[in-house]
Amino acid sequence: MQHFRLIPLLLLVACGAPQVQIAVTPPQPIRRCLLLTTNDSESNFDGAERGADGKLTYTYPLARIAAAKKAALAARPGGVLLLEGGDVLQGRFLERQDGDRAKAAADNWPLYEAAGYDFGVLGNHEFDNGPKVVRRALQGLHQFRLLAANVDGAGTALDPADPGHPQGLFAATALVECGGIKIGLFGLLTPSTRTISDLGDVKLKPLQETTQASLTALRQQGAETIVLLSHLGVDDDKQLAQAIPGIDVIVGGHSHTKLEHAVRVEHNNRLAPTWITQTGARFERLGRMDLAVDADGHVLDATTYALELPQAHVPDPGIVAATDKLLAELVPEKVIGKRDYAWDVMDIAHSQYAVRASRAVAQYAARVSKHHVDGGLLNTGGFRSHTIYPPGPVTNLEVSAIHPFRNRVVLVTLTGQQLKDVLEHACGHAQNLEHGANSIVWGVQVRCDVARTPARYKYVDNKPVAIEAHGDRAQDVTVAGQPLALGKKYTIATLDYLARGGSSYLPLQLGEHQCLDGKAFKADDKTACGETALLSDVISEAVTAGELDRP
Ligand SMILES: [Zn+2]
Structure with missing residues (x-):
């Protein structure tokens, strides 16, 4: 193209006509x-x-x-x-x-x-x-x-x-x-x-x-x-x-x-x-x-x-x-059972799977410890992998992906007031109002009224160390269908992590703790209950037994 444009210009110059400046911007390549x-x-x-x-x-x-x-x-x-x-x-x-x-x-x-x-x-x-x-x-x-x-x-x-x-x-x-x-x-x-x-x-x-x-x-x-x-x-x-x-x-x-x-x-x-x-x-x-x-x-x-x-x-x-x-270095994947319904591990607070997992923990603890167990309690943070598993075969690796932490199942015995304090925590306490319903409870019923007064904790270094005021948000609490009696004692199956006060579960830390073999332990004893089953093992066993498919 260029020389066609040059020819008339040269002719113009040759004829002595005034020079014309033409600025030709070369097209920018894409x-x-x-x-x-x-x-x-x-x-x-x-x-x-x-x-x-x-x-x-x-x-x-x-x-x-x-x-x-x-x-x-x-x-x-x-x-x-x-x-x-x-x-x-x-x-x-x-x-x-x-x-x-x-x-x-x-x-x-x-x-x-x-x-x-x-x-x-x-x-x-x-x-x-x-x-x-x-x-x-x-x-x-x-x-x-x-x-x-x-x-x-x-x-x-x-x-x-x-x-x-x-x-x-x-x-x-x-x-x-x-x-x-x-x-x-x-x-x-x-x-x-x-x-x-x-x-x-x-x-x-x-x-x-x-x-x-x-x-x-x-x-x-x-x-x-x-x-x-x-x-x-x-x-x-x-x-x-x-x-x-x-x-x-x-x-x-x-x-x-x-x-x-x-x-x-x-x-x-x-x-x-x-x-x-x-x-x-x-x-x-x-x-x-x-x-x-x-x-x-x-x-x-x-x-x-x-x-x-x-x-x-x-x-x-x-x-x-x-x-x-x-x-070659991984745990081999194997099918350990099935699920009849989708396991929702995204919306834990409303997940049927989560409630049945809490029930499995309570029933496992009762069977192994031969102790009366009133309920099971897990925290939403103990469920990971953030996905929905469709009905079908369940593998060992799915269970360990949902429950990756090496938490063990233990018993905590609480007074009725302490159990109510635990449920107040679930309904959202003063420092934790945005994270209500962070407990998954089975065996215990509660209605959270968040318009009422939350519990107030005393904190040292961001850790709760004492309950300064009981809350009033956990309403209509029943255990096995009976109204909660504040002076009575109740035993809950939960995780050692929560029993030690993890995730700010101070009310659980304040109860009496024992491993499933009956040994008592203190909340600050990090090595206690080393022989007890891990949460992932308890869930795997429940899957194999078909317990999680039972309503
Ligand atoms: Zn993501």
Whole structure:
């Protein structure tokens, strides 16, 4: 084209006519970066599936995703990013035969790194075993960068400072060049992590302020296109995108939503829209978005986003071998019984499974101790894995995922007043009003009237040490159908953790404690009842006996 334009100009010059200056701006090439994405992959490295015949088959989805990244990178060097939307440290690959969850966690992220993952975000499940385990796992990473702009670990077990990682163990934001585009990334962790997992003393910063600050910082560093790795869930993603314009793409997670098309969030000014993606969970799909941007870094076309089956790729043999090596160290999965109804391990306070688990604990304790037991009490925090299990076979690993802690079943004998104090705690005490109904009780009925006065505790160093005033919220209390008698004694089966006053269960700490073999123990004796069954064993036994299917 160029020489056709030159010829008339030369003619004009030759004729001595005045020179005409024509500024021809060369068209800016469209730049592209291929985003490959997963979320909530829960270390489902082997993709084990149990067929109708009960046999397990392995699809090795991570090894297939590694192959997809390798092939994409070969076709487009420097133009591919592999991203994970959070919730990695969960599921099968945390169940080692030696029970060492910290080691299991430390083995997990490096496999993502080996598969070619570039960036990820911390999810709530990463914290299921506390921030120390997250720290140890992060220490094994060198290329795969975890981002979490709203996580403030300074001075805690998750302080990002680490001698082996000059750039920090994890970061708020990152700037990377992909296909010639300067891409700014930041990560956000769901604030619900505070209640559904164990953040310890790690603090969370407010979402909108953190988002605004991250956008400003990234733009100042020269980011043209902004990608948010979000472990918030798709509804919160939409809200955030609407509230804070300027995010180009959200690689989402947490809600396990399989978005076949990217969701477009328009802004009512002239800013570019935000595109939200999510791929389901457990490596079932790989998200692929060929991000095309204009000269200003605005996303031109996000409609290329599509989900594909990892099965479309031949597994990378190195990742298969690494998966098999880890698999050999795990507890083998086996079917231990069945469930006739869905186990809701998301809404514990209203879960039929949770009440029946409390009943199983009470009945087990009565059978083994030969002691009269009036009721069973578990706390909502003792139920993990945050999912709904459909009716069907139950495996040993499902039970240990729901009850991962090594808590033992014990007996606590309380006066009627002390039992009422326990129920006041369940109805929400003065320091804990937002967390009402955090006890799952079987055998005891209570109506919580939150308009009435809550109990008041005396605190020392954030720990309750005495009840200053009994509450009045636990109303119409009955035990085995009879009204509670304040002077009478009642025996409750519960966990040693709660009997020692864990989760601020001071009223349980104040009762008389005994192991199921009849030995009394003091609340501060950490080694007592070592011979007693773990909660996960009691539940497993109840599953096998079909007790949890009984109304
Ligand atoms: Zn999550």
